[in-house]
Amino acid sequence: MADAAIELLKETVWKANLDLVKAGLVVLTWGNASGVDRERGIVAIKPSGVSYDTLSPAEIVLVSLETGEPLPGERFRPSSDTPTHVYLYRNFPEVGGIAHTHSREATSWAQACREIPCYGTTHADTFYGPVPLVRALTPAEIDADYEGNTGVAIVEHFRAADLSPVHVPGVLLAHHAPFAWGKSPAKAVEHAIILEEVAGLARRTEALNAGVPTAPQAIQDKHYLRKHGTNAYYGQPVQ
């Protein structure tokens, strides 16, 4: 596929994968980032089980947004989590990039089968409300299509709880690990970093004060909206 937009997407996804490693979120090969080109209907994702040390943009695998299958001519298997990514792209139209890791603090909450309460402004700056916990799949769901049904469970959770993937850019899977996303692969990585940071803060917060209340709603609103509301004033004005 000698298409400049697709080459750029592969480069962007390659960089996002390396940025997960640089941020310390990945041990061995446990992580993957992807991006989507909705116009062309193509998802670009890390190959499965390949070392980050030697990963090149050319090795990023292209799969169909519609079928989840590698495009003709792809030499590598895509990440085993590809069906989860593809399902999320199909159901969260605002999402342009997805990152999955087994980062230490977030994975500990996932294994503890708990959502992360909003204990402070660091959390509220990016996640509006708790970081949700998605239920474990049933044996039948696992058997039928483990990775695809993981996507289904995430989307069902967001719909049932009336959550927006824009305001809640990540999730914990019970007994497993986090997924994060954003409007681009770079934003997905940034949200994965923030989720990890917030998870660690919340663990230590509870260790210091077992009965601590969550941050007052007025503070949660203020911090989320000063960065993301229509009157946002954090950062530089968009040029």
Added chain:
Amino acid sequence: MADAAIELLKETVWKANLDLVKAGLVVLTWGNASGVDRERGIVAIKPSGVSYDTLSPAEIVLVSLETGEPLPGERFRPSSDTPTHVYLYRNFPEVGGIAHTHSREATSWAQACREIPCYGTTHADTFYGPVPLVRALTPAEIDADYEGNTGVAIVEHFRAADLSPVHVPGVLLAHHAPFAWGKSPAKAVEHAIILEEVAGLARRTEALNAGVPTAPQAIQDKHYLRKHGTNAYYGQPVQ
């Protein structure tokens, strides 16, 4: 402003911001350091939401100590926390630099809504008494002027508790994060580092001995005064 003193201030503040990152206190863009030139009535502070990777001294924003507004000709928005910095400079005349971070251990205490008890000499060497916790703002205060009222709450707390910003060079904001300060931007960064260290020590101390008493007053006095009293003998004599 082609003024050598102001250029030096910008350079000093730029370096202080980078030193926060080097010390591991900052994730992404979550931190800011500032300095003041009281003679000229100017505060220099990090621009809002700008990456530390590319930050240059020229991008440090100058604001009026009196109004908190950027000086004419400034191209960048100052940190969203600027009103807090400016209010502290106006009310703590001994303070020459301020640093705000979301550093991991100190932020965990802030989220836990607890002051940090003085459990040992590491703490007593720099903070005379506990690191105070300032109450959360009310919804009305948040709505009126969140960042400015954060400064007001800090100053009110110090006055009500008869604390000196010289002997207590930092504070925790409930549900939020720490601020630290000193006679210069470099000292503010040093105190932010010490606050983080002291916060981690105190968390682990309580984990090891839930009912541990604070350090005896005689030890707190000795350590603080051997560094800061009129007969201080720690370090080299001032030339």
Added chain:
Amino acid sequence: MADAAIELLKETVWKANLDLVKAGLVVLTWGNASGVDRERGIVAIKPSGVSYDTLSPAEIVLVSLETGEPLPGERFRPSSDTPTHVYLYRNFPEVGGIAHTHSREATSWAQACREIPCYGTTHADTFYGPVPLVRALTPAEIDADYEGNTGVAIVEHFRAADLSPVHVPGVLLAHHAPFAWGKSPAKAVEHAIILEEVAGLARRTEALNAGVPTAPQAIQDKHYLRKHGTNAYYGQPVQ
């Protein structure tokens, strides 16, 4: 021994030892990795108490798989844990490499005298079931042959519990530290890294939820088998 296969083995074992250090699993000289050439009946292992900074492939010690004694002409003493390695090689024929460390999280579980429950997919991807805890030796066993009997206790535990060293590639020794192994020295190091990671996740998981259940069996089966079963689909197909 000017034998190309043996030179390669020494180089491989040397690299595995350095990789333990790079992975942060080793403090000072507390760790050792070995490999076996079953055809020649030779085990290659780190010399005892030698600094990693200056370790060279030539210093890796060759010992007899049959007797555990250094081959004639070896100048250095092998690791004091050599009898454990040799006993494991003799009784676990699938094992080609062994790594022993005092890595922080795994050693804490060993000292706590607890096996590591399988709380999530990170664990299930590599260890099928809990990471076992092997009992402390009796004073008589310690007195007779401490390091040899450590190997005996590991093998007895695996036989009594009907565990396979292929599906459970590591173990904790009560009051001591972990051993990990694999089909090669590189795989042994990889499993030592994973064991450390899994141990830290499990500790934090329990801190967040004291009564958390282990991962459902269906998830454990799915994750282990998608990587290791006959229909494995993780990673790239073997060429």
Added chain:
Amino acid sequence: MADAAIELLKETVWKANLDLVKAGLVVLTWGNASGVDRERGIVAIKPSGVSYDTLSPAEIVLVSLETGEPLPGERFRPSSDTPTHVYLYRNFPEVGGIAHTHSREATSWAQACREIPCYGTTHADTFYGPVPLVRALTPAEIDADYEGNTGVAIVEHFRAADLSPVHVPGVLLAHHAPFAWGKSPAKAVEHAIILEEVAGLARRTEALNAGVPTAPQAIQDKHYLRKHGTNAYYGQPVQ
């Protein structure tokens, strides 16, 4: 003092101070290492409050082993903890080097006012029995000679408990921090590293199993004696 032995001592002490920093045991200027030349009656120690970044061997301060006072011509103040070092050298004749830090895990135990129980072989390899906790000084002792009386309290504790500074190469001071020592400055640094490591392992061990017993005496004896006993077989034979 143009004496080759003294120049070498200063170089050795300088390196030991830098090695404390490299090992991650020191924040800012919180640490100091020293060495003694008993023949000449001279102790070499870090200057007080000087940054490690610019420290040179020439700045290491020489003080009298007899009086604790700087030798004539010394330009810098020695570490404020010099009287503690000197008192230990005078009373522990086997000791050739001393290191003091506020390292994170060991200081947490000191602040928790607890000795560190021997929970495993990592501890037993170097410390025979628990790492002792020395009582806080009384206000009168602090007032009279804080740093000198800190040395007195350590020595009294070792004598009262019949402990040998050779077999117990370090100590915790209540509400304060650790001291470690050895036959040379390099060994003192090594023991400071081990004390920190052992402290962290013990904290996590208790978090995983609140009622865990200490390591059986037979294991403690075996590990200590295989490294330090008359029939020691760990490491390479002394040439």
